[in-house]
Amino acid sequence: MMNLTGKHIIATLGLLLSVLTVTAQGKLKGTLTDSETGQPLIGATVQIVGTYKGTSADVDGKYEIKDIKPGDYSIKISFIGFAAKVFNGITIKDGETTKLDASLEPRSQTLQEVTIVGEANLVDLESGKSEVSIGQDDIEEMNVRDVKEVVSMQAGVNTTTDGIQIRGGRVYETEYLIDGISAQDPLAGSGSGADVSANAAADVTVITGGQGAEFGGSSAGVISTKIREGGDKFQIGGSWQRDNLGFDKDNAYSWNTDIIELNMGGPVPGTKKKVKFFTAIQSIMSDNYFGPTANQLESSILRTNYNRSGNDWLNDNVIDPLNQGKFWAPRQRNNWSHTLKLSWQIKEGTRLSLTNQHSLNINQNTRTLQIVGFDAILLPGFQFRRSLNLDNATTYTHHSNLTALNFNHFLNDKWNLDVSVGRLFTNLRADANGRPFRTETVDQILDEQSIITDPVQLYNPGDEIVYTIPSPWLINNGGISSLWHDHYAQEYTLKYKFRFYPNSKIHKITFGHEHKFTGYQWVDVTRPWVGAPIRIDENTTTPNRSIGSSFDIWSVNAMNGGLFAQDVITYKGIIATLGMRLNYWAPGKFADDAVENPNSPVVDQVRQNYEEETFGLFGQRWKARLLPRINVSFPVTENNVLYFNYSHSMRLPHPRFVYQGLDPDFQDRSFLSNLGNPNINPEVNVSYEVGMKSQLTKDLAFTLSAFNNNRFDYIVSRRVLVEDQTGRPVSKQMYINQDYAKIQGVELGVFLRIGEHFKAFANGTYQVARGKSNSAREAGLQIEQNGEVELTREQYLAFDRPWNFNGGVTFSPDSTLKLWGYSLGGWRVFLKQSYRSGYRYTPVEQVGTNDLGRPIYAPDNDRYLQEIGTPWISTDIKVSKTFYFNDNSKTGITLSIELRNALDNKRAQIVNPVTGTAYEQGDPVTNSYRDPRYLGPQETGALPNNPARYLPPRQLLYGISFKF
Known part of the structure; x- marks a missing residue:
């Protein structure tokens, strides 16, 4: 009885893969010509993008590439003095020959360095950059207001x-x-x-x-x-x-x-x-x-x-x-x-x-x-x-x-x-x-910091020293900024x-x-x-x-x-x-x-x-x-x-x-x-x-x-x-x-x-x-x-x-897609989900209390910015329906409903370092804020209930648009 070791298994898998690679192959061939004269482009290059495979056209402008693994490819055709063409989505099948003819334009007759034929690739295999391009059609399908x-x-x-x-x-x-x-x-x-x-x-x-x-x-x-x-x-x-x-x-x-x-x-x-x-x-x-x-x-x-x-x-x-x-x-x-x-x-x-x-x-x-x-x-x-x-x-x-x-x-x-x-x-x-x-x-x-206006609260009104506390403890800016x-x-x-x-x-x-x-x-x-x-x-x-x-x-x-x-x-x-x-x-x-x-x-x-x-x-x-x-x-x-x-x-x-x-x-x-x-x-x-x-x-x-x-x-x-x-x-x-x-x-x-x-x-x-x-x-x-x-x-x-x-x-379905016999043409839905870590903050420790019993906190500098606040989670959705003027037209009137932050997530942009979340009623706060639980002249700064401590809540927008 033979004992199979790891080496045997790897060798067997390698042999199977090599057999599949040899047997599962296809061909690509065609003729390349000048778009103006119709003459063959002798020596024009045909390259299968994302591979090492390529060839050149012969004296008749013909080319053939053999032993191509089945799959979907982009084919780039180029020639000296002519604008290149890239054909996307070309399918090579096992044992079959795919024909692709092409004609190229002289560079002096076009401003396009490369002409794309077919639907754009999802990634650019010829670029050594981390780069993405979003076209006009994709932008129109998103619920976005500006480039940002x-x-x-x-x-x-x-x-x-x-x-x-x-x-x-x-x-x-x-x-x-x-x-x-x-x-x-x-x-x-x-x-x-x-x-x-x-x-x-x-x-x-x-x-x-x-x-x-x-x-x-x-x-x-x-x-x-x-x-x-x-x-x-x-x-x-x-x-x-x-x-x-x-x-x-x-x-x-x-x-x-x-x-x-x-x-x-x-x-x-x-x-x-x-x-x-x-x-x-x-x-x-x-x-x-x-x-x-x-x-x-x-x-x-x-x-x-x-x-x-x-x-x-x-x-x-x-x-x-x-x-x-x-x-x-x-x-x-x-x-x-x-x-x-x-x-x-x-x-x-x-x-x-x-x-x-x-x-x-x-x-x-x-x-x-x-x-x-x-x-x-x-x-x-x-x-x-x-x-x-x-x-x-x-x-x-x-x-x-x-x-x-x-x-x-x-x-x-x-x-x-x-x-x-x-x-x-x-x-x-x-x-x-x-x-x-x-x-x-x-x-x-x-x-504005020095102006006292109504409403005013008094602290210790019966003592020799009486303090005035503006209410609700914001700047009464009867002055100017x-x-x-x-x-x-x-x-x-x-x-x-x-x-x-x-x-x-x-x-x-x-x-x-x-x-x-x-x-x-x-x-x-x-x-x-x-x-x-x-x-x-x-x-x-x-x-x-x-x-x-x-x-x-x-x-x-x-x-x-x-x-x-x-x-x-x-x-x-x-x-x-x-x-x-x-x-x-x-x-x-x-x-x-x-x-x-x-x-x-x-x-x-x-x-x-x-x-x-x-x-x-x-x-x-x-x-x-x-x-x-x-x-x-x-x-x-x-x-x-x-x-x-x-x-x-x-x-x-x-x-x-x-x-x-x-x-x-x-x-x-x-x-x-x-x-x-x-x-x-x-x-x-x-x-x-x-x-x-x-x-x-x-x-x-x-x-x-x-x-x-x-x-x-x-x-x-x-x-x-x-x-x-x-x-x-x-x-x-x-x-x-x-x-x-x-x-x-x-x-x-x-x-x-x-x-x-x-x-x-x-x-x-x-x-x-x-x-x-x-x-x-x-x-x-x-x-x-x-x-x-x-x-x-x-x-x-x-x-x-x-x-x-x-x-x-x-x-974004067209009229060919139907649900229970009803055409879904004209409907469009865009759903976006995002998750981002919250803001970093430095945690605090209680180091004592003041005369009013308020806790006093000091930052733990050994953990400087090591904690992260609550994450920013958002769900946006936009649903629209276009009523076209006729079956062959892209013009019409569109009605839409858009929900931003549809789940009404609370996303803190002012983090309370005591709790790690945005301030909520009754939460303790650090000394940089007034604490509404303790009233006294020692309380300085603003109240912690700034409505901007959260990003925008849910928003519902109704819309109507037209295109003629």
Whole structure:
């Protein structure tokens, strides 16, 4: 009797697999021709994507590939001087021959580098990047309002109170592009400066790893949006959603929300369809779910722009005859966007397009303005302490306009030229709901913290000392908010890129240049009434002594850009991209002059380093950095590709870290003043990634990747002594590069199509983000309290959220699918489920009680940020029914119902470290909050029952839309 060992079993299985591999084979053959002449394409390449198999056409343009394992494949056909074609979903069967003929167009006759035939693949087996593209059809099937919501469903992407984070990076580290032009406000720090509605996007590409050399403004990832273009026929569509129909306006799921969209596009008359247009508008107006609202928001930007000249930001007392300041702000949250795109097909192979993206947001959300990398993070923006009178609270207006001009031209069959010219203008104003910077007469208390108004409670009314406690313990802001801010950023971009296709079939070379001219103005004033003229009567005045209790004012012009080149090498299924980018930047004349001016408060060591580490060119000082980019992909088995990428990327620091306090004419002498560093370096990310992409069938695919991101030169603050204009030493907070972070993680994505009616996706991410500090402010406090050695200890970062899962199902049947004899055509269902780890927090321990018996808690710093709050779980569903005008038309009227957070999950965004959840009535709280169980003058801070401690509850929206 034979004994079977493990070796025997393995050998037997190997023999069986080899037999199956030999016997189960198919063939592919066909003829390749020139689409114009019909001549055979001698030597044209046929490659089975995701395998090493390929061949070349013979003298008659014929080809044949044998011994192909049965399955679904993409077939790529390419030839020197011609645009490639990829045929998706080609099925090879055992023992059968599949025929595939193809004709190719010369590159000079088309602007498409590759033409896709058939339904798009679920994953791109030829890409060595972690990248996903979501097309217009898929976007239309989702219940999303803008591009950010599309992005938030992708692997490696997390959403926080502050915005979108990619692979553990901070919000500002992501590069946003609209038709190739940067759309990020470099001063606001809240992500994209220009909002794009979902119905205006042709496709959205999200790159979380392995970005090419042409991208230079990101150290985390890239979000690139292409705007829709008009079609060959005129079309118009629109929709209206609201969360109540009148009878249910007082229900919990309704907070006075209206979402209105309108779009149209088509050929411009008289241009023979060579010129096409597309335009879209979107308005989202809501009073939010918090409860209290202002009677009326007012935007001083829109009011003063009516007759505003130059940079006279102090002069806000102007007449607004058109009432623009209030017209655009009927609710607590007011988002407006307008898109316009013109495209001109000048001739075959030559095309020109013009895009304008306009956005306006007016709200009272404090997170609209963030000093990126400096402020406390992950806090909701509802001004809870001012909620007794939001008419006096801070109102934010963010106004942006992006213009992009793109020219695409094939010079010949080997050379292609792309030129982009763009302008981005963003302006953000924060003030006391449209009030002037400060009044000419100040004869009352304006500091809201010092105002006592009804209702008032008395503590110890019978004692000699009686305390007043405002009820319900919020700020009675009969004064005005303590912040006045105004900034604008203006960027002009010139970018050109050449693509060269040499005679060799192996190489595709890209090289180009991008240059930006930037202009920034920043005005930041705390408690602006301090120092204003105080007039008691007509005969008594007090001179203007200062601009607020503290301020920061500067206006600068700078430049930055990059030279880039990369070669895509393709050889028998192996694809390697070797790239290099040289980024350069000039802080500008303002910084150069500050370094040279002995009256500017620049630290001597910074002056010396600036001279040594910069070089002079064109009358300015410059810095530069080389950024290598490498990614490689190769098949391991049929339709299974392994890829690896390695890249260096960088992000220029927030301009405030460079220029703050350097102007010798505007010197803030307060203890809280900060000092910029002209020699500060960009933050750098060195990224490694290995992954696998698998197209199991044409309807089932998955991706798996592991990544490691090492971030260096994060900015920290430290206290330094400098001399003011009188020679007196002044203590200021200055910024340097010292911090670092490490993010490691694993991602899995699954994509599925079931027949013609179902699509599904699911993705999951596990990651860990650790570093030395969460922000420049926190790092400065650590240094002051514990010394430099404290910054060597790694800890979890506050924005680390280990687990992130997303899933979605789309059901969109046509008239052929019936249920009990009833056609389901026109019905559409989209279901989305998400799970995200809650916010990290530091647990606390009770260390005693106060005189009132209230427990006193202290943070357990040995477990700093080691606990995680309750997870964010959300279920969204949208059901719609379209009534078509006729059987052959895609036009009609659609009725819909949408539920957001359908299960009404409570998702804490303010975590009570005593309980690990959001505060509930009766819970104990830490000393930073008032405890409603204990009444006394020792209780400071706000009450813990801020309605913003939770993300939005369930919301029901009714909708109607049309398409003609």
